Amino acid sequence: MAAKKCFFGMKVDRQVDGDKMNPNFLKKVISEGGDGAAIAACMQCGTCSGGCTNIDRMDLSPRKLILMVQRGDWETVLKSESLWLCTSCYTCTSRCPRGVRPSDVIEAVKAIAIREGIQNDSTRFNQIFVELVQKRGILFEPELMQKYGGMEAMLEQAKLGIQLALKGKMSPFPAKVKDPKKFNEVLEKASQK
């Protein structure tokens, strides 16, 4: 193993720990995240974490998450709650000086985590959300609430739901897309991809 270079006690090459890299994991994430996910270019400056709008709730900051992806630390990354707390606000991506696009990396890792069978409350919510959109082509919020939170959640949110319906902000009846056939064709194409 090559000796670590140090500069006044700081590791100089901390972004690329060759001995810990797992090229397969990196390749997999890049292929999920498209060309924009230039993960290896990360210089660990922390600008992404500094601007992250949800950092105080995350167990892995975007900077750390990118480092773990570079190192191929599957377990830490796939189990991280940060994946599900990221709101895709793109602040990190717009600020990154190296074009890493951390938000795309997080989306890519999320897709891998779902395929790997990682299960938690967020993946359950995502699954119900997708199933309902597939069913009608458009989300019917009360149905989502009932399937996700059960009767208890329905009763808890009933007052708000009635207020929204009275103001015309939410229909009490399920809607449908204008052209369900076309919508299904688009879904079919997307799933083939």
Ligand code: SF4
């Ligand atoms: S801002 Fe970009 S280069 Fe800096 S730590 Fe975050 S991902 Fe890496």
Ligand code: SF4
């Ligand atoms: S996209 Fe996610 S990781 Fe990036 S700043 Fe927003 S919440 Fe944080």
